[in-house]
Amino acid sequence: MSGETERATPQDPPPVPTLGTLVVDTSRGDRVGEFRGLAGSYWSLRPVRGxxxxxxxxxxxxxxxHKERLHAEIERWNARSRGELL
Structure with missing residues (x-):
């Protein structure tokens, strides 16, 4: 019907983030990762510390x-300062 707003359903895929966006994988205990691209129907994520x-x-x-993003950025900076991440 016209005038009705289309609502997202649980089956609708979420919008694809831009490369480098920090996201949380809830199927892995809320593991934070950096979005690296598409891998078929899956998203490829990389650990923040490499x-x-x-x-x-x-x-x-x-x-x-906001808190998760700050924590992940601090982990990345610390790893880089120790030479663990280039």
């Missing part, structure tokens, strides 16, 4: 809170 990427179902991923 390491092996993993694939996550888009429906299990959410944006970080």
């Amino acid at each position: 390491g092996a990427e993993w694939e996550a179902e888009p429906g299990a991923v959410r944006r970080t809170t």
Whole structure:
């Protein structure tokens, strides 16, 4: 019907984030990762401190809170200062 707003349903995939966006994979205990791109129907995420990427179902991923984002950025800065991340 005209005039009705279309509402998202649980089946609707979330919008694809831009590269580098920090997100939380809720299927892995709220693990924070950096969005690296699409891998078929999955999203490719990389740990903030570097390491092996993993694939996550888009429906299990959410944006970080302000607190989570700050914590992840501090982890990244500390790892870089110790030479663990270039």
